[in-house]
Amino acid sequence: MDSTIxxxxxxxxxxxxxxxxxxxxxxxxxxxxxxxxxxxxxxxxTFDRDRxxxxxxxxxxxxxxxxxxxSIIFRQNxxxxxxxxxxxxxxxxPPTTGHSQPxxxxxxxxxxxxxxxxxxxARAQSLFSGLYAYHRWFHDVRDPDGTGLAAITHPWESGRDxxxxxxxxxxxxxxxxxxxxxxxxxxxxxxxxxxxxxxxxDRYLSIVKFGRDCGWNHEVIYHxxxxxxxxxxxxxxxIRASKDLRALANRLGRATEENALSxxxxxxxxxxxxxxxxxVGGFCARxxxxxxxxxxxxxxxxxxxxxxxxxxxxxxxxxxxxxRILDRxxxxxxxxxxxxxxFEPQRYWRGPVWSVMNYMIAEGLAEQGETxxxxxxxxxxxRLTDETGFFEYFNPLTGEGYGGGTFTWTAAxxxxxxxxxxxxxxx
Ligand code: DGY
Numbered sequence: 001m002d003s004t005i006x007x008x009x010x011x012x013x014x015x016x017x018x019x020x021x022x023x024x025x026x027x028x029x030x031x032x033x034x035x036x037x038x039x040x041x042x043x044x045x046t047f048d049r050d051r052x053x054x055x056x057x058x059x060x061x062x063x064x065x066x067x068x069x070x071s072i073i074f075r076q077n078x079x080x081x082x083x084x085x086x087x088x089x090x091x092x093x094p095p096t097t098g099h100s101q102p103x104x105x106x107x108x109x110x111x112x113x114x115x116x117x118x119x120x121x122a123r124a125q126s127l128f129s130g131l132y133a134y135h136r137w138f139h140d141v142r143d144p145d146g147t148g149l150a151a152i153t154h155p156w157e158s159g160r161d162x163x164x165x166x167x168x169x170x171x172x173x174x175x176x177x178x179x180x181x182x183x184x185x186x187x188x189x190x191x192x193x194x195x196x197x198x199x200x201x202d203r204y205l206s207i208v209k210f211g212r213d214c215g216w217n218h219e220v221i222y223h224x225x226x227x228x229x230x231x232x233x234x235x236x237x238x239i240r241a242s243k244d245l246r247a248l249a250n251r252l253g254r255a256t257e258e259n260a261l262s263x264x265x266x267x268x269x270x271x272x273x274x275x276x277x278x279x280v281g282g283f284c285a286r287x288x289x290x291x292x293x294x295x296x297x298x299x300x301x302x303x304x305x306x307x308x309x310x311x312x313x314x315x316x317x318x319x320x321x322x323x324r325i326l327d328r329x330x331x332x333x334x335x336x337x338x339x340x341x342x343f344e345p346q347r348y349w350r351g352p353v354w355s356v357m358n359y360m361i362a363e364g365l366a367e368q369g370e371t372x373x374x375x376x377x378x379x380x381x382x383r384l385t386d387e388t389g390f391f392e393y394f395n396p397l398t399g400e401g402y403g404g405g406t407f408t409w410t411a412a413x414x415x416x417x418x419x420x421x422x423x424x425x426x427x
Contacts, residue, residue, distance in 0.1 A: 005386055005414065012390045012411035013043055017051075020058040021075070025392065025404030028189040030078040032059060034071050035159055036409050038104035039356050043412020045112055046419040052112060053123040056105055060130040062096050066218070067137035069105070069130075070096035071156060082185040083205065089212050098208070098216040099152075102159045102237040103138060106131045110244035113251060115422035125252055131245055132257050138238055139264045141218050148271020149230045150238055151288055153221050154207045158231045158285075158300075161204075162196035163335060163349040164342040165285035165294040166229065172290070173203040173226040180209075194346050194402045232275050232283040233300030236307035237360070239268050243308075272309045281317035283310070296337040297321045299357040305364030315368065322365075322373055329353075329396040331380045333361055338396065345395045346402060352393035355381050355413040378417055385414045 016022045021032040022040040029036070037059045044052035062073035074085040074095040085095035109131060113124045142150040152158050155166040182205060186195050196204070207226050214220040222228065242265050249258040277284040277293045282301040285294040297318070304310045304318060321337075328338045335349045335357065336342060345351040358381045365374035384394045384401070390410040391401025 002386075006419070009043075009385075009390065009411040009414045010047060012406045013040065013408055013415075015406060016040075016408045018075075020054050021073070022055060022408050024409065025407045027080050028186060028392075028404045030080050031075065032062070032073040034059065034069055034101040035104045035356075038108050039409040039412045041105075042108045042111070042421075043408070043415045045108070045115075045421045045424055046415040047424055049112065049116065049120065049424045052108075052424075053120075053127075056109060056127060057123075059105065060127060062092075062094055063130055063134065064092060064096075066141065067133035067135075068100055068141070068218070069103070069134045069137075071099055071101040072097045080185055080189075082182065083208060087182075087205075087208065087212075090216055097156075098211045099154050099157050100138075101157060102234050103134060103241050104237060106135065106241040106245040106248065107237075110248045111421055113248060115420075116425050120425075121251070124248055128248065128252060128254065128257075132249075132254075135238070135242055135245055135261070135264070139242075139268075142222070143271070144219070144222060146267065147274070148267040148269070149274055149288070150235060150268070151222065151228050152231045152234055153211075153218075153225050153227055154204070155200075155227070156204065158233050160231075160233055160298070160300060160335065160349040162200055162347065163285075163298060163300075164296065164340075165231070165298060165300070166227075167342070168290075168292045168294065169227050169229045169285075169287050170200065170203045172287075173206050175202045175206045176209065179206055190403050195348055228288045230275050230286045230288055231300065232272075232285060232298070233303060235268065235272055235275065236283075236300070236303035236309060239265060239272070239307040239309060240303075240360075240364075242268070269307075269309050272304075272307070276310075276314060281321050283314075283318075296340040296342070297325065298337070299333045299335045299354065299361060302333060302361045303357075303364060305368045305370065306360045307364070308367070319370060319373070326373070326376060331384055331394060331396050331399055332377050333358055333380075334396040335393075345397050346400070348393065348403070351396060352402060353380070353384065353396045354393050355385070355410045359413045359416065381413060382417055385410060390414070 024036040041052040041055035090098045138150045246261040275283040282297040326332045358377045362374040362377040388401040392403030392407045
């Protein structure tokens with residue numbers, strides 16, 4: 001890797017380091033975010049293993065007693081961000097949001113163990129019960145009927161906030177008359193054409209209000225909440241992370257947990273079929289109350305390879321869709337199908353490219369032998385950062401960078417694409 005780019009990437013990560021945890025980017029996201037932190041740990045692993053583990057350990061300080069790892073840990077009240085701790089009112093210490101995010105942490109921990117030594121195994125051992133409790137929460141609380149599908153209860157839990165995947169589910173969310181007036185802070189940092197709309201924000205906050213009003217009782221939220229959707233992103237990331245956690249359980253000699261994980265994985269692989277949309281030729285988001293399908297291939301659909309879920313006929317259709325989509329863009333992989341009329345190349349998750357999705361998709365494609373497409377995605381990701389900068393997301397047609405300009409996970413992925421994690425292993 002060009003040492004200038006490497007040094008720049010490391011500088012971005014260090015500038016966003018708040019001492020034990022890393023913010024996604026200053027101002028726009030001034031707290032610790034769950035999957036951002038997991039990817040930050042992954043990036044740190046390329047040059048500072050101790051700091052990588054620290055990131056995960058500090059993240060788990062925010063874990064709830066029921067096992068949930070929240071999407072954001074609010075370590076101080078920062079007026080730069082809305083909605084902060086006073087809106088969520090979870091009553092936890094530290095204050096957090098009341099819902100989760102794609103569970104990448106176990107995959108990062110396993111990779112550190114796989115490429116590491118005794119010291120890594122010891123750190124993983126201490127983290128194991130937290131990781132396991134987090135997965136159990138997803139499998140039990142988000143799938144109480146054992147269908148094999150872990151639901152999300154808010155678009156923010158997908159990490160793909162304003163993707164058209166959620167348009168159908170959000171249409172069913174009623175904005176209550178007593179929704180408190182609010183002032184968005186994101187638009188003071190980023191142009192409104194690159195962010196979710198006001199109509200979407202009203203609904204995001206209505207769902208938060210429901211959770212707050214029921215005291216963040218997740219049983220109530222699952223059964224009676226305004227939004228309940230199956231997300232191929234969370235589903236496939238959870239399955240992959242459960243497989244990685246099972247490998248870790250095996251290494252640590254935790255047979256009971258290993259067996260429980262195997263049972264969950266088997267159920268989740270079967271349950272994923274509910275998300276297969278034959279008319280699209282991909283796994284799509286699906287409203288769990290109405291059965292309504294989203295109707296386009298997204299970057300999350302492409303994570304089927306990463307989870308190793310799907311029949312060979314399904315993989316063939318996904319590969320064909322992947323090729324068609326990549327032919328349409330300069331930089332893959334767009335977060336929404338460019339041939340679909342809701343495609344917006346600059347608006348957050350309605351078209352732009354995100355490095356972390358590319359990283360996971362490419363890993364999965366390479367593992368399934370789709371090496372050419374994997375190489376294309378890795379090279380597109382590198383080109384985007386090297387030519388444009390460490391932006392939060394990028395226009396798939398032009399490469400223009402948007403959102404935060406010095407983004408932790410974009411730097412982390414750039415490091416991972418050219419540095420083997422095992423190089424940071426202690427001699
Ligand atoms: C935001 O504020 O945009 C976050 O993505 C919510 O988690």
